[in-house]
Amino acid sequence: MSIRLRALIIDDEELARRLSKEYLRSHADIDIVGECENGLEAIEAITAQQPDLIFLDIQMPKLNGFEVLEATGRREGVIFTTAYDQYALKAFDQHAVDYLLKPYSQQRFDDALNKARKLLGQTSTEVIDLVAHTNAMPERLTVRDRGQTHVIPIAQIDYIEAQDDYVQIHFNGKSLLKTQSLSDLEKQLNPTLFVRIHRSTIIRLQALKCLERASKDSYQAVMLNGVILPISRSGYDRIKGML
Missing domain, CATH: 3.40.50.2300 (Response regulator)
Known part of the structure; x- marks a missing residue:
């Protein structure tokens, strides 16, 4: 049958x-x-x-x-x-x-x-993978939230934070949660426009106002929207090379 x-x-x-x-x-x-x-x-x-x-x-x-x-x-x-x-x-x-x-x-x-x-007819999870292995760098992100689909232009994103099994995308004075790991989302973003400044934070470079010293050995990112984000040592090395 x-x-x-x-x-x-x-x-x-x-x-x-x-x-x-x-x-x-x-x-x-x-x-x-x-x-x-x-x-x-x-x-x-x-x-x-x-x-x-x-x-x-x-x-x-x-x-x-x-x-x-x-x-x-x-x-x-x-x-x-x-x-x-x-x-x-x-x-x-x-x-x-x-x-x-x-x-x-x-x-x-x-x-x-x-x-x-x-x-x-096959049950192997390795048969098809439509999303995780894509090399695409989208111009927009889509997020499902409370039965609605939100479309977020990449150019409006300020920064993205890891939240357990989610990422919280901050954009245009708003924020939405998306079911995805920060590392997976990072692979979809253009590395000339976004930089990971901390294990839990990615920022869009054009949304950055300046870097300022937080202590003798650490820096923080001051965003155009006024938010201040911590920068790890490896994150500082990455962002310093892009500014």
Whole structure:
């Protein structure tokens, strides 16, 4: 007996969504649980439906496909569908199931589905990792908080602090908690714009006002918003080399 898979179609073009549904008609083991036309809708649908399989466009209004994955922490069952070939390497770096370049045929679509079936039948956590190994440096961060999705432009971030299993992102006079380690988030940030000044703190260099001596052997960072943050010895060496 074959396992039934629940699929979500995400694309801002109605014709593209219609084509995916048409191609899926010949696959009796696939149930379509919904369709979305922008990134914010996609985040809500993925969170609510928890589909086994996602057909995901990349360039969409509000949030792109990669940002949707980052916001939801999606780790498996993603088939990219896009008209742009320049994102292929990034998609496969993230271990996507497949990358369908529009316009694609029924046969090409079926091949991608067969790959997905094989991968989804495996239980190893090493099969797919869509987020942790990405080399992308996003221009925005997305944070889920109390049922809402917040989009934080990188340019508005002042500093980021580790809080147990979370990071607290301080930006534009506000702060939000995100479920992620500081080390993992650091890998996503542009090292020419951000620097880790302490084991628990990363700052954006343009949000820094000045460095001042806290004691004979230590310094602290004075931010433009008035916050004062401690700097470790290794952190001082890193930031000194960037100023």
